Amino acid sequence: MTASVAIIDYGSGNLRSAAKAFERAVRTLDADIEVAVTAEPDFVKRADRIVLPGVGAFEDCMNGLMAVRGMRDALDERVIKGGAPFLGICVGMQLMASEGREKGNWPGLGWIEGAVVRLEPVGGLKVPHMGWNTLHFTQPHALLAGIPDGDEALHAYFTHSYHFETDSHDTLFASADYGQAVTACVGRDNMFGTQFHPEKSQTLGLKLIENFLGWAP
Numbered sequence: 001m002t003a004s005v006a007i008i009d010y011g012s013g014n015l016r017s018a019a020k021a022f023e024r025a026v027r028t029l030d031a032d033i034e035v036a037v038t039a040e041p042d043f044v045k046r047a048d049r050i051v052l053p054g055v056g057a058f059e060d061c062m063n064g065l066m067a068v069r070g071m072r073d074a075l076d077e078r079v080i081k082g083g084a085p086f087l088g089i090c091v092g093m094q095l096m097a098s099e100g101r102e103k104g105n106w107p108g109l110g111w112i113e114g115a116v117v118r119l120e121p122v123g124g125l126k127v128p129h130m131g132w133n134t135l136h137f138t139q140p141h142a143l144l145a146g147i148p149d150g151d152e153a154l155h156a157y158f159t160h161s162y163h164f165e166t167d168s169h170d171t172l173f174a175s176a177d178y179g180q181a182v183t184a185c186v187g188r189d190n191m192f193g194t195q196f197h198p199e200k201s202q203t204l205g206l207k208l209i210e211n212f213l214g215w216a217p
Helices: 015-029 041-046 058-067 071-081 202-213
Strands: 003-008 033-038 049-052 086-089 114-118 129-134 155-160 162-166 172-177 181-188 191-194
Touching (some): 003 041, 041 071, 058 071, 129 181, 155 202
Parallel strands (some): 003 049
Antiparallel strands (some): 114 162, 129 155, 172 181, 181 191
């Protein structure tokens, strides 16, 4: 039976770029997996894996997601109740937080406790944080398996002005150094999120996507 990956279309995100990266990973794995960009809650309820991309302001992205009738309920049913593997990318990852503090305080999905806060310029570095950075893994995770750390670390592509400050170290899996520790990966249970864009992160990103496609939390 063909498995399915739902990349949610709610008007925010590099949808074609994400879809192409997932399709490439499927070919690399020679797997029987359908990759679909969708705004249909019923498809999300049936999907084996769910991806939530996001680009822009926290409030706009959250409002856009809530504006897709039935999508919030579909996500809660499939991800929270059904345990389907979930990957949030950039603002899609930030929406997993309790709240976002961008031009006000805005409620998030509340899946991982913590707040999305503005990066403060440090040591002459500019905000937004934009470009390539290596990752520091704070604890192991299946999605980071086979990705080198330390002296052999690969680079990931970031572009953001806010990052996710988790309330617990248990939900932090990787950080990047930008004059300060910047949250790069968060997760719990069947959910994982990356502040960087795996679809633009070449070898590192492709490996993470491959790991996600085989992940059985």
